[in-house]
Amino acid sequence: MDRFAPACGRVCLPPGRLNMKQKIKAMLDEERGVSPVIGVILMVAITVILAAVIGTFVLGLGDSLQQAPNTQLSADSNADDTVTISHGGGDALAFSDITIQINGTAAPDDALDPSEGELSVGGSVDVTVSSSDFSDYESGNTVEVTVVHNPSESILLDTEVDVQTS
Numbered sequence: 376m377d378r379f380a381p382a383c384g385r386v387c388l389p390p391g392r393l394n395m396k397q398k399i400k401a402m403l404d405e406e407r408g409v410s411p412v413i414g415v416i417l418m419v420a421i422t423v424i425l426a427a428v429i430g431t432f433v434l435g436l437g438d439s440l441q442q443a444p445n446t447q448l449s450a451d452s453n454a455d456d457t458v459t460i461s462h463g464g465g466d467a468l469a470f471s472d473i474t475i476q477i478n479g480t481a482a483p484d485d486a487l488d489p490s491e492g493e494l495s496v497g498g499s500v501d502v503t504v505s506s507s508d509f510s511d512y513e514s515g516n517t518v519e520v521t522v523v524h525n526p527s528e529s530i531l532l533d534t535e536v537d538v539q540t541s
Contacts, residue, residue, distance in 0.1 A: 443529035444468060450520040452538045456505035458520055460494075460532065467495040468524070473531070476521040477504050504538055 446465035452458050460475065462468070470492060475482040482502050494500055504518055522532040 441526040443524055443527040444531070446531055448522055448532040450532060450534050450536050452536050456503060456538055458502045458504055458518065458536050458538060459499050460502065460520065460522060461499040462494045462496055464496055467493045468531075469493045470500075472525055474523045474525055475500070475502055476523065477502060477518050479519070479521075 444466035446468060447463040448460060449463055450458055450460045458477065473494070502520075517535050517537050519535050520532065521530060523529070524531050
């Protein structure tokens, strides 16, 4: 007969040892460690969220760029070394917010012929490409026309135009 088995046939454990059922019951009844663990997890989560929000504002990522305007622009040339950029639909563009480039060179204000302070639907602007500001231009050539929206740093038009001469 085993020294741990009593004569009644039941299994008796040595003093200080619990069977599996008693261990599970003791574990489920234990509530000491639950509250501190949840508290630590919540504190870490709050710290991470605060660090992300503060970092976003400090680095200026939240307000650095605006939404690009929704526009339909086209460019063509009719005569006299002039490129005409037409606004076919969408948001109006303030001339102070856009840069018009010919072959990668920004068009100066004296090369533009804006009729108003903004380019709105149905409007157009003429750029004289024979100006001295475009030294790499030769009459009758193809030029690359780019319109950039400065606040959003987005390209609104990028096309090539065959410039007509009179």
